[in-house]
Structure formats: C-alpha cells, structure tokens
Amino acid sequence: MRPICSAESIRSAEHGWFAAHPGGDLFRPAVTALTEVARSMLVGLPHGFVLVVSGPGNNGEDARRTGRALAAEGVEVRHWDDEAETFAPNSEHWSHLVLVIDGFTGIGGRGGLPDHVRALAVHCARRHVAVLSVDLPSGLVADSGAEHPSFRATTTVTFVAEKPCHVLQPAASRCGRVVVADIGVRVPERVAHAVEHSDLAEHWPVPGVRSDKYSRGVVGLDTGSDQYPGAGLLGCDGALFSGAGMIRHNGPQRVTDEVVRRHPSVTVGEGRVQAWVVGSGWPVSDGHDLAEAVARLGRRAADRVPMVVDAGAISSEVLGELGEGLPPGSLLTPHAGELAGLLGVARQTVESDPLAHAHEAARQTGATVLLKGATQVCVTPDGQALVAVAGPAWTAQAGSGDVLAGVCGTLLAAGLTPLWAGALAASLQALTAEDHPGPWPPDRLAQWFPETIARLTHR
Known part of the structure; x- marks a missing residue:
C-alpha cells in the first residue's frame, strides 16, 4: 500500500523535522530528486530550452534551484519572470520550449491559475510540451480530486507521500507519472492508502x-x-x-x-x-x-x-x-x-x-x-x-x-x-x-x- 497524506499533515511533519534538525536543509534532497527526473526527461527530446515557472513559495525555490543545477550541466534554462510579459504562444521563440519545470504553486495553493500562467499551461498541453511539476501540477488543490485550470504534468515529483490530488480523479489524470521522493521526513498520519x-x-x-x-x-x-x-x-x-x-x-x-x-x-x-x-x-x-x-x-x-x-x-x-x-x-x-x-x-x-x-x-x-x-x-x-x-x-x-x-x-x-x-x-x-x-x-x-x-x- 502507498500512503496518502493531507497537505496539513505533510506540513506538520516537515515542521517536526526542522525542530529535530535545527538549521537543516530539505531543499537539497528535493532538488536532487527533481534534477535527476528532469535530466531523464530531457533524454530524447529535441534541442531547445527549459523554462522554470516559479512562484514565491518553497516549490518555486525548488524549481529555481533545479533550473540552476541543469544550467550548470550545460542545459539552456530560462525563467518565467524574464518571459512573462512577452509570452506569445504562436511565436517562433516558444516553439523551442521542450520542458517546463512547474513550481508556481505548492500544496497550499488554491485552485486555478492567473491568466498569463494558464495561457502557458494551455500552450504546453496543446503542443505536448513536457512538464515536470513540483509536488503537484500548479492549479490543483492538494487535498481534492477536483479539476481546475492547471498544468497537465508529464511527471510530478512529490515529497514524503502522495496527496489526495495524485490519486483522486479527475485531478489525478493531470499529474502524469507520480514519483515520491524521500527527503528524510517521516511519513505522517495517512488519510488513506492506495492499493498496489x-x-x-x-x-x-x-x-x-x-x-x-x-x-x-x-x-x-x-x-x-x-x-x-x-x-x-x-x-x-x-x-x-x-x-x-x-x-x-x-x-x-x-x-x-x-x-x-x-x-x-x-x-x-x-x-x-x-x-x-x-x-x-x-x-x-x-x-x-x-x-x-x-x-x-x-x-x-x-x-x-x-x-x-x-x-x-x-x-x-x-x-x-x-x-x-x-x-x-x-x-x-x-x-x-x-x-x-x-x-x-x-x-x-x-x-x-x-x-x-x-x-x-x-x-x-x-x-x-x-x-x-x-x-x-x-x-x-x-x-x-x-x-x-x-x-x-x-x-x-x-x-x-x-x-x-x-x-x-x-x-x-x-x-x-x-x-x-x-x-x-x-x-x-x-x-x-x-x-x-x-x-x-x-x-x-x-x-x-x-x-x-x-x-x-x-x-
């Protein structure tokens, strides 16, 4: 069985980890897992650039650090903050986008996306651009299976345990392949278990x-x-x-x-x-x-x-x-x-x-x-x-x-x-x-x- 945990229980478990590890860093294992998955997703894709879409929370920082790790390996990486005002889905520039690292919202996010981010999510879905979502596709609600305007992930890397949106339809169909990364935090109280x-x-x-x-x-x-x-x-x-x-x-x-x-x-x-x-x-x-x-x-x-x-x-x-x-x-x-x-x-x-x-x-x-x-x-x-x-x-x-x-x-x-x-x-x-x-x-x-x-x- 795979454990399924609520967003609140995951946050409580992370707070408990920090209390037991003063000065500890959960970004490092998270970014390591994300970078490994991103690297594997780039294999076989045509030459192009990776776009990091980041928000102000921890998922945004995970996405930015993953982008920097890929750039250090020679991958062309651009950031949403640089491109937001010039996004034009039909331009030649965007035809070279091969992978989006989606860290716009996290497990505390509300349903839906701002119009300019939603336009990018629609573009990726229509053009079959690969999307790597951090924790969950931005636009979904962690504890719900409801469908909202969101990214449609090729792969989602989540941490500690799956959340309800990863297994409850129709939200689950937007998460793609779900990878659970062990970042050293103990799995907290479960709301359910998924049968394997x-x-x-x-x-x-x-x-x-x-x-x-x-x-x-x-x-x-x-x-x-x-x-x-x-x-x-x-x-x-x-x-x-x-x-x-x-x-x-x-x-x-x-x-x-x-x-x-x-x-x-x-x-x-x-x-x-x-x-x-x-x-x-x-x-x-x-x-x-x-x-x-x-x-x-x-x-x-x-x-x-x-x-x-x-x-x-x-x-x-x-x-x-x-x-x-x-x-x-x-x-x-x-x-x-x-x-x-x-x-x-x-x-x-x-x-x-x-x-x-x-x-x-x-x-x-x-x-x-x-x-x-x-x-x-x-x-x-x-x-x-x-x-x-x-x-x-x-x-x-x-x-x-x-x-x-x-x-x-x-x-x-x-x-x-x-x-x-x-x-x-x-x-x-x-x-x-x-x-x-x-x-x-x-x-x-x-x-x-x-x-x-x-x-x-x-x-």
Whole structure:
C-alpha cells in the first residue's frame, strides 16, 4: 500500500523535522530528486530550452534551484519572470520550449491559475510540451480530486507521500507519472492508502491442499428481476470467475433459469452461505417494487452473514426498514448518484469530495462503503480508507457494477474484511481492463479475471 497524506499533515511533519534538525536543509534532497527526473526527461527530446515557472513559495525555490543545477550541466534554462510579459504562444521563440519545470504553486495553493500562467499551461498541453511539476501540477488543490485550470504534468515529483490530488480523479489524470521522493521526513498520519499490485498478491484468497468448496466460501446471490434479468447473470459471472467455492442463486425463476443455463455449476435454492449479494437488478420505481425490495433484503439480512448491498437495495427507504440494521461486516457498493440519494445531497456534491461522502455514508449506515466511479474508494465506519487501483474509463458501462458486486461477494465469503473485499474487487476489475484495452463488455472482462488472479498470485 502507498500512503496518502493531507497537505496539513505533510506540513506538520516537515515542521517536526526542522525542530529535530535545527538549521537543516530539505531543499537539497528535493532538488536532487527533481534534477535527476528532469535530466531523464530531457533524454530524447529535441534541442531547445527549459523554462522554470516559479512562484514565491518553497516549490518555486525548488524549481529555481533545479533550473540552476541543469544550467550548470550545460542545459539552456530560462525563467518565467524574464518571459512573462512577452509570452506569445504562436511565436517562433516558444516553439523551442521542450520542458517546463512547474513550481508556481505548492500544496497550499488554491485552485486555478492567473491568466498569463494558464495561457502557458494551455500552450504546453496543446503542443505536448513536457512538464515536470513540483509536488503537484500548479492549479490543483492538494487535498481534492477536483479539476481546475492547471498544468497537465508529464511527471510530478512529490515529497514524503502522495496527496489526495495524485490519486483522486479527475485531478489525478493531470499529474502524469507520480514519483515520491524521500527527503528524510517521516511519513505522517495517512488519510488513506492506495492499493498496489502486490496487495492483490498478498491478500487474494488462494486455495491450499486442504481447501474444498465450502472452505473457499459459499456466496449467495439474490439478484436480478423480470425487468433486469441480466444483473443476476452478471453477478454470477463476477463471483464464479473470481474464485467462489460455490454459488447459490436465489431470485425470480426466469433469472435462475438463465443463470443455470449459462453457468451449470451454480446451484439454485436455499442453503447455508457465508455471504449474500443483494440489490443488483432490483427495480425500485414504484411502491410495489419498494415493498418487494424491503422484503427481499429482510429475508437475506435475517441470516446475519456479511452482505454486499448493491443498486436497488441502496436507499434510505429500503435500508431504513431493517430493524436490526445490516449484518456486521457488510459492504455497500453505490455509485455517486446512489450515494447522493442515500445521503440526501446532490450528485455533484458527492463527486466533488468522494472520500468525505463515503466516510459519511459509512458512519451513518455502520457498513463499509465502496464508492464506485473514476476513482474507487473503500472506507470503513471507523475511518480506514483504501483507494483501488485505477483502471481505464472503458469500464464505465452498464453491468460493470453487477459483476463487481459478485466479486465482492466471493471475497466476503472467503473471509476477507469488507474493506479489503471492496478494494481488491475494484482493483481486479481495473487491472483486467488495463490488460485488455478496448470496449469489452463486463461479462467478457470477467472471463479474464482468472488470468489476472493467476498472474498476480504467482508473482
């Protein structure tokens, strides 16, 4: 896992370092890291000049010192202060710009850029000029995933640990490759951790010689409806191809018939399970549908095993009817619109601060929450948070959430905590989509899950 820290905690850690090292210098290791990365970025670029864009803060000083280090090596370096008044994007002069070292703002900066700096940022993006950002692309806000007018970095060198803007979309897409430089400051308190490939290898439940279908986990799915039968099939795709020991499907007859026709290893009917997946494909468009959803959820909650609560079961009307609440260890899997409805806020409000709203939903419901979207965050009621591996935008299509719910059910049934079940399931889907680029439908991607799991666990 990679630690993700707030701007305030990073500043506090730096102050603590200076208190313990009177007269110490954090510029030197920072500039060393920046110069090394800048030097590597210049390899293969055409002949031209490097432009240092610096502001008044520490990031500006980092950028200026990096520029001086490159100049000492014979690189042609110019400074924004010298060129600001004459910036003309279409002039021949600017056609020789090959690299910008962006140190205009730092982790304390507000969103957006002044007009003249914004014009340069736009020029760099349009002309594909390489940009090396110090700490974060100027114009972004360190603790937010919101998009603002900013530089679009080729590489960002940040210090001590990543900040939320480096991992939360859409801001993360503007950070390019993120390099974390160790400057000797201890990593402070984290707001979250980012899941890495090695985490899937470490935590994924791999059967041993004594395993059987029951010990591997029996997952039950009460999913699908006459209106949305495909949700039942897709959830079983996710559960089966992620390694469930056994699957029981309990849903409308039409859905179970289709499930067994496609997956003959799936059993139908009541029986003991280690986890339930509910809500996928449940219509809640009128009072009758709502009453049926409440009844279905109540039947499955009565088993008091962990539940994956998806789609049609995620609403205050449905969840509010559970007298005892959700069983311990349950996982909610809403997208931003569903979470907004649950919390009674606008969808844009959730999207502007997904981590905070996922925390609020976990606090209110007492369940772990996997918030789906461009960035997928999984948080527990006690404040732990994981950010799943990012995947391509092709997975934003109908049915992906149904498949994901099935994978979450497999992992809950195998004994994983809801925090790790949600984060690993989302990461598996993202990694598989990354390995198979293009608009593959979610059921087809699910068939490649075993390949991804085998590769990661073998490593």
